[in-house]
Structure formats: structure tokens, C-alpha cells
Amino acid sequence: MSHDSQRTGLAALTLGAIGVVYGDIGTSPLYTLKEVFLPATGVALNERNLIGATSVIVWALMLVVTLKYVVLILRADNRGEGGALALTALAAHAVGQRKRLREGLLLLGLFGATLFYGDSVITPAISVMGAIEGLEVVTPTLKPFVLPISVAILVALFLVQRFGTAAVGKVFGPIIVLWFGVLAAIGAVHIVQQPQILAALNPLQAWAFMSERGWHLFAAVGAIVLALTGAEALYADMGHFGVKPIRLAWTGLVFPALALNYLGQGALLMGDPTAIENPFFRLFPAPLVLPMVVLAALAAVIASQAVISGAYSMTKQAILLGFLPRLTLRHTSASESGQIYVPAVNWALLAGVLGAVLAFGSSSALAGAYGIAVTLTMLITTVLTYFVIRDGWRLPAPVAIGATVFFLSVDALLVAGCAIKFLDGGWFPLALGLLLFILMSTWARGRKLLMASLRSDGLELEPFIDSLALGGAHRARRTAVYAVADPTLVPQALLHNLKHNQVLHETNIVLNVAFHDRPTVDPAERVQVQPLAPGFWRVQVHYGFMEEPDVPAALAQCAPLGLVVEPFDTSYFLSRETVVSTPGGGMASWRERLFAALSRNSSGVAKFFRLPDNAVVELGTRVQI
Template sequence: MTGLMLGALGVVFGDIGTSPIYALRQGVSEAGVVDASIVMGILSMIVWAVVIVVMGKYVCYVMRADNEGEGGIVALTALARSGYEQQGRHVPHLLLMAGLFGAAMFYGDSMITPAVSVLSAVEGLSQVSDRFEPFVVPIAVAILIALFLFQSRGTAVVGKSFGPVMLVWFVYLAAVGVYRIVEHPDVLRAFSPAYAWTLVFAHTALAFTILGAVILALTGAEALYADIGHFGRAGIRLAWLVAVFPAIIIGYFGQAATILHQPGAARQPFFFAAPSWALVPTVLIAMLATVIASQAVISGAFSMTSQAIELGFLPRLRVIETSSSRRGQVYVPAVNAVLFIAVMFLVLAFRSSDRLTSAYGIAVGLTMLITTVQMVSVARNIWRWPWLAVAALSVPLLAIDALLVAANIHKIPQGGWFPVAIGIVLFVLMATWHRGLELAHLHASRAQPLADFLRDVLSDPEPPARVPGTAVYPGSTPGATPSALTSNVRHNRVLHETTVIFANRAESAPRVDEHTRIEVRDLGAGCYEVISRHGFVERPNLPRLLKSLDGQLGDWRFDAKHTTFFLPRDEAMPGCSHGQMPRWRERLFGEMSFHSASSAEYYGLRSEDVVELGVQVVL
């Protein structure tokens, strides 16, 4: 358990653990005045927001909704969908679209987190000396370039050091906080929510504005749920209760004490809270902690992309396994490139963490709101809670999430437009791809049944030539004839002595039981249908699956040298949906299909073993 706790400190809590660098600073900045009652009110709002949202909502409630050990917005959407499928009910379209938009906003969060975290830490150099001011942005850019270049090597290289470094960070955060609290213990009165309520009632408009900054203290709360698969509920909860929660709360109190007795510290309370002799070490450890926080968010984007591909929310992208011993550690070059370009744009365009925080809150708030919406479905359909219990818990949480989002709406012109624009673009892409696949699968299910096709082919007065070797035709619809098989028989007039029609199905669960993974059907005349199922955190490897079939297809044994894989190279033509999608979405789906990774790479095949047949897609 100690090892899991230490690992969780390094991966799960990097984002929320570095929030004290900028959250309280931004709240006081939004207030525009350093008044004791207002500072105490802001501190109380932050403390109780962390208690209610992070502790109550995520640690105690959302983390219960693991999808067979996996978490995150994509896994939650799959879990909510499975609740309807198990009951034989139609999955509400709005539920899926909400999940897609939540995933899209998570990408926006993944772009902003590295930029704002690293910039906020490097800005501490200007507190060491004004001469560092012109170098803040260049240094931040250099750190981020190195971070993104490192991604192709995977996190395993430095993963073991993440936990100890973050443990030092949290100990340091708490130590500085205690140091300031001991000097000014009166700040502890802000534990009372009365200070937050006093601020709300006395300065309602101001409190609403400050709420837009309070959400910055909650960034990274989604990571507690998203990383369940790596560390488990117990490890994450224990790390939160024992180390993270006390450290960040003490850190916030220490910063508030510094501001109350040194009003000029409000511009950078995190760095001013440290003793003058410890300023340089503070900047260095903050920079290291923010790099780790950024790494965790980027890795999370890679993992979510891999899940979304298997669930049919994104086209096939090149996904590289970076660890031979630990499943789930992946690198997605396309996502890394897009994140790098976006982060560089944010740093160079906004040039300060103060401006970037305006873009941050809306992405975090929308993701939290969608998580609560999905949890309503899970609580009702998976846990079978009565509607009264669901409403009693969900309505207050939805109200809080809605308030946090509303408090950040006014920041859209100041920078909030960026994650919203990114989210809308990615949502359109994901929704278009998902809809296109739905129509393609619907059309494939109406294709000639496989048994009828083989009967017609074999009973033809001029049947195709039976050639030696094995042909494998991957598809996605059991019982349907793959388009590549139809094209090969029609145009080349050949049928291999052993023909394996492989139907690959992705389930809404993260993993599939090995005993039910593969189903084999003997179609006669040396033809077989193999139905394989895999979870959304697994990747189908055709050679490995075929090797496992040795002895199940008569005397046949898998021999890579005498096996050819026939794959369709789909091309979606304008008008292919027959009016079921607008023409622009048809073109968009076609472009995404054209630029998606090859099926050969997806199935783990060597290029020399593959024959691609061009097939026009009818949606």
C-alpha cells in the first residue's frame, strides 16, 4: 500500500498539488483589494470547495463508479452506456454526446495545465531578481519543449522518481504553511464556513467573481478518478487523506497568513510565504513539481485517446506501447504534436500564468459538470438507487458545478474562448466519427450473411480457385461478409484453402475474460469465423490471437509465412450516408477515415503480410 501511495503522489496529485502556486493569488487578484475579511472569505471558500468537491464528490462518490477498475470521463461514459445496454434499453443520444464533450474539454484542460503550471513556477524567478523577468517565457518554453520531446520515451524511465519528488513537494508545502501559521495563528479561523458565507452575503457580486478563481484550487480532481486503474481506490484515497489534503490546506492557510500581515505579498503569496533564504529552492522544487504535474496530464490524454479509439469515439491513431511490463502506458504521436503546438501557442500568446488562469476555469468546470451528469445515470441504472436518493445527492452537486461554470463564463473573452473553441472542434470531430461508424456498422449488418455468401460462392458453377495458404479477413460485424472478402472473390476469383473471417468487437468494459474472449464457428469447406472481444484498454493483436487458436480449427496451425491478411482501405464518398448526415459531415468523416492509422498497424501486422483492397464506404 505504501508503494501505491507513493506512486499516486507522483502521478495522480501533481495537478491539484501544484494549484497552491496560483489559486489563492488569483482569488485575491479577482477581489482587487487586500482586505482582511475578504482574504479570510476567499480562503474559507477555497477550503470548503476542496472539502465538498474533491473530498465529497470525487473521493467519496465518483471514485465508487469505476468501470471494472478503470476511471476517467471515457470509462464513465462507457459504464453509463452499459447500464442501458444491460437492460436492453436504447442509450440516450444526449448521454453519449455529453460524454464526448466532456472528453473534448479534457483535451482542452490537457493543453492549459502544462502552460499555466510551468509558467507559474518559472515566474518565481522574477521574485529572486528582476533581471530574470525577460527570461521567464523563454525558460518556460525550453522546459516545455524538453517535456514534449521526452514523451516518446514513455514515463517508465522517470516514473519511479515522481513519487519521492512529489512527497518532498507536499512536505515542503506543509512546512512553509506551518511556519507562517505559527507566526499568525489567527488565520485558522477561516476553517469556519461563516467567513465564506459572510463574503457571499456582504459582497455577493464580488463573491461570484471570486468563485471563478476558486475553481483553480480544484484542478486535477478528475485525475483522482481517472487514475483508479493504475493505483486503485484505496491507494489514492489514502494518499489524499494522509498527505495531499493536509499539505495543500496548510499551504493555503500559510499563504493567507502571509497576505494578511504583508499585503504586498498578494501578487505572489506562494513565493512570499517561503523564508527569504529558501526562495531559490522554492522556485526549483516548484518548477520540478509542475513538470511532473504536466507529465501526468499529458499521459492522461494519451490514455484517454487510446480508450476513445477502442470505443469508436476517435479514428485509429498510431498508439505506441511504452512499457512491456505495464499495460496502459502509451504514447500517441499525433496527440503529443497537437498538445505541443497548443501549449506553445498559449505560452507565447498569453505570456503569464495570471492571464492563462482565465482560460483554465471554464475547461475544468465543464468537465466536472459532465461527470456529475454521467453519475446520475450510473447511480440510477448501475447501482439502482431510487430517484429520491439520486436527486438528493446530484441536485446540490449539479448546482455547485453550474455555479463554477457560470462564474467563469465572463472569462471567455479574456482567454476562456480557447478551451471552449478546442472543445467544440474536438466534439464535432468525435461526434462525426462516432455517427459515421454507427451508420457504417448498420450498413455492414445489412450485408449478405456470411453463411449465404459462402454457400453461393461454393455452389457457383464456376467457383473461385482454391489456393494454398491461409487468408484472414478482419471485420467488425459477426455473421456479416467483410467487404474485402467480397471484393477479393469477385475480382480475383480466389478463395484460400483456409479462410478465417475475423470479427473484432470492442466492449464497454475495460477488459474481457480470457475464457470468453474468442468464439470459433466452423463454416465448412475450410472456412471459419472467429469472433474476438476486447476491452477498451486492450488492443487486438491478430497474430497473437491466431496463435492461440492452434488446435481449434481442425489440423490448422498458424504459420505467419503462409498467412495473408486482406484489409479494406475504406473511402467514404460524398453522398454515402444517403441524407443521414449533412454533406459537410460526410466529407469530414471521409477525411478522418483517410488520415487514420492503417488497420495493419492497429492489428499488429507486418506490412509484408498485408494486402489492402480499396472499398467505397456506404454509410
């Protein structure tokens, strides 16, 4: 690739990263500084506190986002992919054969992943409401319309998800670039008018502000943390854009624009304390407020789109890693495999978002619920990263422990600041995360019990094939593919076929699809073919957790390995297990019943593996756990 082409590609990726990755953190100025000076925080609105609070915000962005995420955690890529589940897989792999530690890290990472769904509910609600509340600055008579307009925008946002984000995505970057440009410019205007706010760039001002708060520090931190929401997106979207564009976007545009805007809001409040009712929109002269409401609404929708798309991707990863039952996944782009739509997740998120908007009623009320899920995810990320840098990268213990203790201290302060808002709404994302954690852990445990039950009642495959050579079963001149979870056992569908139809196919393939805790699998390692006996083959197909399973396409790759599968002469026999809960099993009875319900309602294997509908035969079997 030529140097000019590389620069063009980097510029395009950087623009895309600005549009998708930074939409969430980019809308935080809409409400953060206002929340710091609410009566509940105990922070008086005066020049000293304005400088101190602004300093804390700027240096929190520097330490948490720049130092922790941009410099350190973006290096912890799982074959180019990032995010909670990718980091969990990386940490679990780093600890090797320490089984108990590995299982503990998997559960911790799973809980961190479930908290992301709480963020996916709160972010659209608070971002859109924070933007539309600018109408109150235009004229107070528009206040009654804030809630219905917010609801209408959110409903429309979720309704268009089925069409995909490719067309809208092309304009995300330019809109957010304009947004950050406006943030920087208006902030600079007010800094010039009150240059004493530049004292906030001194970290000693941040330290003085925090040390003077006493026990009220946690209330102030609980508001300041709103400036950091969206930091996890830097890591989660690494696989879409790459490390360099994300770093370039942050250091070149996003961080300077955010810092200038927060400094500008502080400068505004120095000159006009009454602007605290909505310092963001009061930055602008009256004729520009309405256009800024429109631009802010667009930025809020883009920020919401980022977490909604992230929820779809997280769901797909969780399914492939065995933490969720199969759900219907629809691909919304023929060229971009990562663009998917998950109807069940979409409508669940819409219900949650509308419930949050109607229950809390304003961005200030939602701020009480916002932050605790994000900060807990940050803390979990720090813990998991320790095992990556110590056991994976083999860095010296003092370096690994020192960095971890520093960032854990910062994360613990942020979590404590948000924890005091528990009764004010902080319980909401935690309750949602806990519910999803119960569902995911129950599914993962139930699958293990199901596999153990099938294994204990199953027949060994190779002795069974040897016994068939002695019989005279009728041979159908077609290929039968039997999908199994354990390729060493006789497929239940094969037994049913012999018992009820008294027929054996000319070519029989025992197929196992394995999903690995890495994002992708080398195409050369996609299939493994093992001949077992005349007419019997064992085939294993391998996928990473970011890949799309396509069994017919994988079977076509078996030809060079000696197994030719003719698509029009092939039937796929699937076993559909009906789970029966029994006393004295491996889980509490309510969890077994929950697993059985999840199993009944999971989408079919045929659609998940892209099997042709007219070539699939399903045979049921009852399995006790």
C-alpha cells in the same frame, strides 16, 4: 500474499498516486490565492476577506474533492477503471434499453472527454509559467527570461515523450512528496506567526464571505476554482493505482499539505499585504526562493506529464470506443501496457500549449482560460454519476436525487464563476473542446453510415458460402483471414480475391474484432469460433477499451476450439474503404467530407491489430455515404 507484501505494495501504489494523480492540484497554490485578490474580482485585501477566501478554498477542497470524488465517485468504477469515458460507458449501461437517453448520455460524456484535452493544453502552460515566475521574486531583472525559459521547458517536455515515462516516473513520487512536505512545513511556520488565520477552518467564515459578495461572488469563485483543478485526475487514474492508495494519499498527505499552505499564504498576507504580488514564493526567505523555483518547476513538469499521459490514454480509449479514427500508437514499455505514446496527439498538444503561452504571456492571463473546462467536466461527471447510483446501484430516489442536486448546485456555482471569464480566455478550452467534439461525433456518425452502406450493398455470408460449394474455384493451400466489420456479410476482400485472382484458400476465416464499453474482457471470452462449412470459419475476437488488440495472438487461442492457425501459412486480406460523399446522405455534406478526410488519414488496420507486415494484402473498395 503476505501482510508485509500487501503493505509494501500499498505503499508503492500510494507513492505512485502522489506523484501522478496529485501533481496538477498540488501546483495550484502557485497562483490561486493571488488571483482571488486581483482588482477584477472586487475582493479587498483585508483580514476579514483573507480569512473568508481561505475558508472557501479549504472547504471547497473538502466538499468537492473529499466528499464528491474521494468518498462518492471513486466508488463508480467500471471494472476498476475510471475517467470520463469509463463513467460514460457505465452510465450508458445503467440506463439499459432507453435508446434516446443512452445516446444522449454518450454524447454528454463525449463532450466531457473532449474538454479534458483543453485541460491538457492549459495545465502545462499555467503550471510551468507559474513556477518560473518565481524568478521575478529572486530579482525583477529576470522577468524578461520567464517566457523563453517556460517555452524551452515545455518544448523539452514534449520532445522526451517518445522515450516513455517509466524512468522519470520512478522519481515522480519522491519529488511530489517533498513538494507537499515543503508546502505543509512553510504553511505551518506562517500560521504560527498569525494564528488568527485558523478561523478559516470554520465553514461559517466561508459562508459569510460568499454571502457578502453579491454579484461579485462569481468573480471570486472563478479565481477560487483554480484550487480544484486536477480533481478529475483522482477518478481518471483510478485504474492505474486503485481506490485505496488514491484515498490514502489524499487524506494522509495531500489535503493536509494544501490546507496548511493556503492557510499559510493567508497568514503571510495578514502580516504583509505587499506579498500579494506572489504570495507563494514570498512565503520563503530570500535564500530559499531560487531552490523553490527549481522544485516548483519540477512539480509543474510532473503535473504536466500527468495530463499529457492522460491525453494519450483518453485518445486510445476514444479510438477503441469508435469516437476517433485509428492513430499511430507506440508502446514505450515492454512491461507496462498502459504506457503509450501518440505522436499526433503529442505534437497537437505542443502546438496548443506553445500557442497558449505565447498568446497569454503570464500565469495570471492563463488563469482566465483555466477552470471553465474543468468545472464543466465536473458538472458532467455529476450528471452521469446520478444514472449510475440510481439505475446501476439502485439506491433510493431521495438519496440519489438529494446528492445529485447538492453537487450540481456546487458545480453550477463553479461553472458560473468561470463563465464570466469567457472573454478573458475561457473561450479557448471551450473552442478546443467543441472542435474535438465535432470531429469525434462526426467520426462516430460516419462509421454508422458506412456500416449501413456496406450492409445494404453486401451479400449474406452463409448463402454465399453454400453457393461456392457448387463451383470449382482453385484452392490455395494456405489460410486466408478476412477482417470485417459485419461478420454476417461476405468480406469485400474475398469477393475481390475471387474476381481478380480466381482463387479460394483452403482455410478461410471471416474475422470480426469487437470492442466493448468495459475496460477489459475475460481471457476465457477472448475468442469465439464458429464453423460455417468445410474450409470456412467465423471468428469473433473481443477486447475492452483499455486493452491492446493483438489479432495473431488471439487467433493462436483458437486451437483448443478446433481451429489451428499456422502463423507462417496465413495471409491477412483487408478491405480499405474509400469513402465517397453523396448528396442527400445521413450527414451534412461538410461533415461527410470531413469524415472522408479522417478516413483517408487514419492509420492502417495492419499496424493497429499488430498484423505481420509480410503477410498482409490490402484490397480497396469505394463506398458511398
